[in-house]
Amino acid sequence: MSPTDNYVRRVLEALSADPERVALLREDERFTAGEFTRTVAAAAEFLRRQIVEDEIPVVAVLTVANTPATIILRYAANLIGATVVHLHSTNAVDPTDQLATRERYEILKRTGATFLAVDEENLGLARELCERLPEPPRLAALGSFGPDVLDLTTGDADAVDLKVMETDPERPAVVLFTSGTSGTPKGVTLPFRVRTLYLRAGLDAPGPITYLSTLPVSHSNGSGADLALASGGTVVLHNGFDASAVLGAVERHRVSALTLTPPQLYMLVDHPAIKDTDLSSIQIISYGGCPASPARLAEAVEVFGPVLLQFYGTTETSGISVLAPPDHFDPELRMTAGRLTAEVRVRDQDDDRDLPVGEIGEICVRSPFNMLGYWREPELTAESVRDGWVYTGDLGSLDERGYVRLHGRVGEVMKTNGIKVHPTAVENALLTHPDVAQAAVYGVADGDRVEHIHAAVVLRPGGAADFAALLGHVAGELSPQHVPAAITFHDDLPLTGAGKPDKQRLAAERTGA
Structure with a gap:
């Protein structure tokens, strides 16, 4: 082209x-x-x-x-x-x-x-x-x-x-x-x-793609529909995500590709009908939108096989990294968001210098896929785009192989118990507990402005883990300094428009704000 x-x-x-x-x-x-x-x-x-x-x-x-x-x-x-x-x-x-x-x-x-x-x-x-x-x-x-x-x-x-x-x-x-x-x-x-x-x-696809679209085609998911149509294929449109309807459509239409958020992927894995559904037509399941749990990805690999593709990116930058299907069989790589596909620097928030491998800073991206800017908002654009680099607001680190690890958002880092705590680390620790299906970790300040770790969890069907069991589990996985001060149990986690757990809403519910 x-x-x-x-x-x-x-x-x-x-x-x-x-x-x-x-x-x-x-x-x-x-x-x-x-x-x-x-x-x-x-x-x-x-x-x-x-x-x-x-x-x-x-x-x-x-x-x-x-x-x-x-x-x-x-x-x-x-x-x-x-x-x-x-x-x-x-x-x-x-x-x-x-x-x-x-x-x-x-x-x-x-x-x-x-x-x-x-x-x-x-x-x-x-x-x-x-x-x-x-x-x-x-x-x-x-x-x-x-x-x-x-x-x-x-x-x-x-x-x-x-x-x-x-x-x-x-x-x-x-x-x-x-x-x-x-x-x-x-x-x-x-x-x-x-x-x-x-x-x-899509134009290079070996054959027609049958794509199931549950995410809105009016947003980034529209590119998935474009790829399927460019392959000479078919787009099956659903008005939202329902695990039962997705499994039924996969079997009925012989769906070969679909895009999900991590929580939706977990819901498919946990669905009782998954064992009786013919999944053989699926060639790729792309997922992204928020960090995925390594423990839950291990379960998804057992269910779906070598078809998982993690996609990390933002609306402003499109793709930043990809965790390819073979990478999902490596426990170490499941802890990452994949290998970089764009030019990335990890910057120190205090002095704007580039950080070496292993250190955590803000992820900045320069790529042919970057946006032009925010529509008719030059000042807002100048805050996010500097010298061609998009400042994502995501915290991450790189390893020697070019894989990126995500550590939450710039504004989410908590300083408590004398250390900096990244919510993603505590969430991943909670998700290794066999009774936990979903988890969100956020900070709540008390009347003295001291920040405390709070967690919201969704248990699996039949899960019986209580507050004490989860505290002990986090302490064993990380350290006593990472243990939440409070844990609330939910049937479902509230989500933002990007499909991420709505931590602002959870924090507001705890403070009454």
Whole structure:
């Protein structure tokens, strides 16, 4: 692929090899490769006719997240070089989670959207948003929804010549809004360059991929769908993660690839139906979003075999390291987040110097996959991107072989009992106990501002470990200085939009804040 090659063009060309194959499948809704290609081309041609010369349009997409419309609308906009903004949610894990109307309004204002592409379920909300905006975008949809809505299906698919569809690789392709610590969503702006680089793996696939998507395709998981379609394969869309439904879909559709968070991987391993499910079609299970437990990965390897691929990255940098399937059989490597795939420096937070192998500091990344910046927020961008390096806020260390270990976030390190305690170390210790399924460790300050280690755990079905048993276990695995001052037991851990345990919420519940 050339740098100016449009990734959507390459996907549509790949699908044309087998136009009768099902490309998208969701419940009773399905598109063959031929139908999908013509729908994208028609919508792209219609949008192109609406654009003023030299205008770079912004197409905001407000649809139910894991539906064919979400993918079709992104492809149609990106095919003509437009920038796509997803308005559904900042949640990269749960497609049912939704932004408040006020946040959607603010994002529309900030991005200056030219078009607002919607589905029938969100049409009323889209009209309400347009009425409130001083310069509203034009409404568009894949169908006839009224005189105020452009029907993108009426475009002329035959008028689109895929062979000439090229795009400036540095032009913004998509703006992914993520939940920020300030409460204001941050618009991570990814160029066409990143989409093109990602697609190469799908184009080189030895055969069609059947990809099960439970994470929102409106966020980073959309790249997984792109890879499957580029292989000439099929994307099976689920509206969220349900372990029973996932196992059923794997067997029914002969799923070869899926992407999960570590907690979701654990839920599959623990599910009683796993023993009776035909898993032979699975070629790769990618997982990431938060650090994984080495002990639980050992169990997952026993269940699934050599198909696990840990992916460590951020929305701002994409991939940073990968723990390949063979690495999962090495107990030492299971304690890492894999071998580096990007240029990384580990910096001292006090003097910004590069730290040697084995020392813990902030992970900084320089890579062709890095974002352009935060959408129209130069000051926020300057805080995170310095001299081409993205400062991730993740704490990590490197070993001599180029493998990275994660030690939590910059703001999560606790100083208690006279030592610095990294939450990830205590979480991993808890997860080696046979009764513990999930764990989150965080700091809570008392009235004298003394920080104490707190833990929240989910026990396995039938697990009987109590506070005293877990304290003794952590002391034996690490040291008495790492023992939590308090442990709470939960049926489920609250999660952030990135699928990580919501430690701020857990701490607030303990303090009453």
